[in-house]
Amino acid sequence: MYAVLGETQFELITYFDGMDLQFGANYAEHALIGRKPRLQWIGDKLDEFQLQLVFHASFCDPEAELLKLQQMMLSAEAHQFVLGNGSYKGWFVLTDVTASSKQTDKEGTLIALEATATLREYVEPRSLETRKAQAKKAAKKKRDASPQKSSTDTPVLDARDGFAKNGKRGAMKG
Numbered sequence: 001m002y003a004v005l006g007e008t009q010f011e012l013i014t015y016f017d018g019m020d021l022q023f024g025a026n027y028a029e030h031a032l033i034g035r036k037p038r039l040q041w042i043g044d045k046l047d048e049f050q051l052q053l054v055f056h057a058s059f060c061d062p063e064a065e066l067l068k069l070q071q072m073m074l075s076a077e078a079h080q081f082v083l084g085n086g087s088y089k090g091w092f093v094l095t096d097v098t099a100s101s102k103q104t105d106k107e108g109t110l111i112a113l114e115a116t117a118t119l120r121e122y123v124e125p126r127s128l129e130t131r132k133a134q135a136k137k138a139a140k141k142k143r144d145a146s147p148q149k150s151s152t153d154t155p156v157l158d159a160r161d162g163f164a165k166n167g168k169r170g171a172m173k174g
Contacts, residue, residue: 003051005092005119006079008068018052046121049081049092055113062113069097069117078122092119 003009003019026042055062072079073094081089096118103112 002084004080004082004084005094006072006077008072008079020050020052022048022050046123047090048121049089049119051117051119053115053117055115057111062110066097066099066113066115069094069115073097078124081119091122091124093122094118095120 024045026045027039028042029037029039031037053065055065073096076093078091078093081092083089094117097115099113099115101110101113104110
């Protein structure tokens, strides 16, 4: 096995023909009057793999294999991508498939097919619940770290003038 994407295995002997990797960084360009613009690093781009695949009737059904790739792409599901040596590449979605028939029989049945499948890195967005839980935890930590109020911090109201006996101003009940 050369690589696995979810449940789909790519075998080097049978139909895996190569792999390209593209990665990079995003930059914002800020225009300056009378000078060259400046760049500001924003963050990393998503990694992208391109797999070159060869399907031949001698070892598989090319149309069925192409259909599997199409169904995987249309499912819009992220899958773990792992190379045969155990190198874990992360979660990826199949974004594009380009196929080219190379050989057919006299009835038009596909015998050989070359395809390029593009895998794009999938980064799980933080869910609202996760953010709320983290905010709650941070608030509790902040609350626990702040000094505790003493009983003298709470105003004790004098009903005659609305001022607290301990010098703090409070609302007068009436």
